[in-house]
Amino acid sequence: MSKVILLGTDLHGQPTELAAKTVAALKQLLPSYKIISIQHRKPARKQNSTWRVPDLTHESRTRRIVQGILLPGYLLIARLAGYTKLATFWTANTYYHALLFRFARLLNFTIVFTIISGRDTQFAPLV
Secondary structure, eight states: OOOEEEEEESOSSSOOSHHHHHHHHHTTTOSSEEEEEEOSSSOOOOOTTEEEEOOSOSOHHHHHHHHHHHHHHHHHHHHHTTOOEEEEESOOOSHHHHHHHHHHHHTTOEEEEEEOOTTOOOOGGGO
């Protein structure tokens, strides 16, 4: 079985949102996985199977820039560690997401699936 990265926002800590609940259920079925969780609202909590992309500041714009710079590094480290599949759990609707998916494909990740909010109609980042 391949090593799988489960990527999303606030997947660490107690699962309250749909994405976190889905990951909590899915990880029971995966023999080899790593969660990369982008911290947004939930406080930090130590978990061996989770890499948390920290929110170094609470100021939204700065936080997004810092996390946007750090996230590709986390993906690169995961790829070097032998992870080959990427399952994402978030709304992918921006130019940054398009770049991030291209970067993941450049690293030879197989993108398994993405959960997208029903209110968004911009699917270009997934192509």
